[in-house]
Amino acid sequence: MSTTNHSMETRCVHAGEPVPRYAGAVSLPIFQSSTFENEEGCAYDDLKYIRLNNTPNHKALHEKLAALENTEAALVTASGMAAISTALLSVLKSGDHFLAQSRLYGGTFSFVAEDLPRWGIEVSWIDGDDPASWQSALRPNTKAIYVEAMTNPLLEVMDLEAAVGFARENALVSLIDSTFTTPFNFKPAEMGFDLILHSATKYLNGHSDIVAGVIAGRSDLIKTVLHTLNHLGGSLDPHAAFLFHRGLKTLAVRMERHNANGLALARWLAHSGRCKKIYYPGIETHASHERARRYFSGYSGMLAFEPKGGAEVARAFIEKVRLPIIAPSLGGVETLVTRPAFTSHAGLTPEQREAQGITDSLIRVSVGIESVDDLIADFYQALPL
């Protein structure tokens, strides 16, 4: 169903729903069939097959996601990393060079630093806050620029407008991982990004029960990406597609609550007298607050803080806190807590972590959709004054 005149909330529910509905089903059924009967005169490219990303479950999601991101087209993939690797391998070929923001999600960083060079694709790391320095990193074979909407775990927001401008001036394809913002808070295509990537495992699905990814953008680019995706085979299974579809319908109401809870918990932490540092782009003291305020309509449920008293207090907090689950990943309805120095960033040396501001006492919170009063009461009992 087309929802071009409708708001985000309505698009989440109605965009991409099949017309007419299959057998009248209000909820799009799972088409658990690898292959489909040939239709009369069907061209090879139109054969329906799960790996070719064209079953009814795929098509509905593609349309819904394009409507949410305000792009011409979108694709779902078997994971966020499938989206990222497929997009990069579509845009770049052996002999190419690209620019990437220096603080990327760990899996992306390893893929770019360790795997891409084996296929003759080279990267230069850029400082997202210093656009003047990017020019000197350009080479005649530079083809793309890759950035993230917000970094993990300190929630820094780089100069995204400069990235788009720089890409235009130098005929680069601009790619952005928008996992932390979601189209509810930020639509990168409206700023001018060419390809928008998500780990749908996080907020888009929102229930911590599948891994999935998204690639959205102009139809000509998405056509090229689909060709690569069909061959690499990182296609989403219909059952996961069904769950993802169900999760997406509530994206707007979930994000509203994540945004509100994130802001309320961050403000409470900031005023509690119990924290040495607090990282949430929605509060005025955050280094990226001005940019986040201009670019985004909400700040998500991601925050990080250092309690007063150092690593020992951080360790004790993890033991005392009751509602949050101590687990990696993010963006689900339940609040999750981790200590990045011992999880996502454990692979770095202490010096590398220090340089990035990731101390042993840093705690990252993915704030869920529980009552924020209950969360605050729990943090209150778990953090000493």
Ligand SMILES: *Cc1c(COP(=O)(O)O)cnc(C)c1O
């Ligand atoms: C989790 C995550 C990914 C990877 O997604 P998977 O679904 O685990 O493959 C990529 N980018 C960001 C920002 C993430 O948080």
